[in-house]
Amino acid sequence: MPTNFIANTSINMVFLHNGSMLPREAAVASLLRTTSSDSFSSTVITNITLHVTPQKWNCSVSSPCCPFFNSKRSRCKWKRLVRSCSTSELVISSDENYGNKQVVGLTPRLYDYVLKNVREPEILRQLREETASMCGSQMQVSPDQAQLLAMLVQILGAERCIEVGVYTGYSSLATALVLPESGHLVACERDAISLDVAKKYYQLAGVSHKVDAKLGLAIDSLESLILNGEAGSYDFAFIDAEKRMNGEYFELLLQLVRVGGLIVIDNVLWHGKVSDPLVNDPKTISIRNFNEQLMEDRRISTSMVPIGDGMTICRKR
């Protein structure tokens, strides 16, 4: 019975999420519903998802009122579920295919801890604070993401980079700061007002000479780089603009980046919507399809990293 248990004590809620409910699981679901007055404040059951809100975390795992607990396997699963509720940061995948791996899910408290372990340069902090009062500030990459991007650039020893979607410049500045003096970053943005903020900070940080800020549609800027004979000459690219255009950006960047270079794509988890079969708006579908295409694409190796809103790192083969 492949079932994912996700527990979070801060909202006192447990989700038992089933990709598709087997007849046996449906029976369990209805059993849980019958015990709702006893152990659960509410249950919502649909064809594919079972949401349970327990009132008592310490409910007996051998409860005679619920045949769900009769099999040893079910009792083990329930024990794991209850245990997970006391360590709210844990998400437990109990699918036996994955060996009952425990992975950390970020709560606000744990994310604060992560941020305390980010070495954010002072100039980036200032830019982040100025951007906070601007429209669209939630679009900015998080400090831990920017730190990872900068580290990838450093590990690669990158000299030539491209960013698609600059906004006020947080991720591009993080990149420019770690480029060598001879480094070059093409920064593509269609919005003049945000790009002006970015340029101000490139200046303040003393990295303007490394950044070629291109105002206009990113597709046009990337095509002109290719026409200019720059294919295969870039080490690193970051995509963070119009999500439905990810496929187009990716194809052009794959031409511009050298073999062994990286293309990183932001927002691949799209606030978790990509994994929810009930969410099917055009943007989510497009990101979901793009993620599938990357998985199939033999021209690259990939790694999806659950940082920020999810970033996929692709290495050109």
Ligand SMILES: C[S@@+](CC[C@H](N)C(=O)[O-])C[C@H]1O[C@@H](n2cnc3c(N)ncnc32)[C@H](O)[C@@H]1O
């Ligand atoms: C998510 S924000 C980028 C955030 C940025 N990486 C940061 O860390 O601050 C997306 C940006 O892409 C820009 N954008 C969207 N579509 C674009 C396009 N077709 N060409 C160029 N820029 C575009 C938007 O104007 C917006 O500023």
